[in-house]
Amino acid sequence: MKVWILVGLIFSSTGWAADAATSRLDEYAQIVKTPFSAQRGQQLWIHSYDYNKGVKQRSCASCHGEDLSESGKHVRTGKTIKPMSRLSNPSALTDEKKIEKWFTRNCKWTMGRECSVEEKGDILTFLLSGAEK
Ligand code: HEC
Numbered sequence: 001m002k003v004w005i006l007v008g009l010i011f012s013s014t015g016w017a018a019d020a021a022t023s024r025l026d027e028y029a030q031i032v033k034t035p036f037s038a039q040r041g042q043q044l045w046i047h048s049y050d051y052n053k054g055v056k057q058r059s060c061a062s063c064h065g066e067d068l069s070e071s072g073k074h075v076r077t078g079k080t081i082k083p084m085s086r087l088s089n090p091s092a093l094t095d096e097k098k099i100e101k102w103f104t105r106n107c108k109w110t111m112g113r114e115c116s117v118e119e120k121g122d123i124l125t126f127l128l129s130g131a132e133k
Pocket residue numbers: 045058059060061062063064074075076081082091092093094095098099102103106107109110111123
């Protein structure tokens with residue numbers, strides 16, 4: 001009996017955690033009515049943005065890499081960043097606050113502005129599609 005309660009708890013907690021990203025997507029979809037696109041998300045991910053009037057180029061892949069199943073490397077500190085794909089890193093994209101915090105921070109750092117809701121939806125769709133490969 002106790003075992004079943006435990007199993008139930010484990011399932012419901014992983015289910016809940018895995019839903020953090022889809023829950024973000026649901027909220028974005030209430031604002032943006034057109035469907036999100038993993039392809040557009042990938043373009044945003046690998047695009048090099050001019051920084052400091054073109055003196056430097058920055059992209060999401062600068063730190064995270066283009067292959068979502070592999071670890072990234074922080075372009076400034078050299079620290080390893082866990083893979084963004086849930087297949088290689090089950091804890092990726094499992095906390096809504098964390099997702100929003102890093103979106104805000106990283107879009108500003110990389111693009112020099114915040115991402116629009118549409119861009120976040122496209123990127124998140126791309127990141128999740130990487131997990132299902
Ligand atoms: C300067 C390095 C750097 C760049 C460039 C960068 N990131 Fe990140 N990003 C990080 C770090 C560090 C983390 C935290 C990873 C962790 O805690 O495991 C992170 C985490 C995230 C997360 C949260 C992941 C999770 O599991 O919840 C998202 C979403 C994200 N980044 C999106 C982006 C997007 C979109 C871009 C491009 C606009 C981008 N990042 C560019 C360093 C970067």
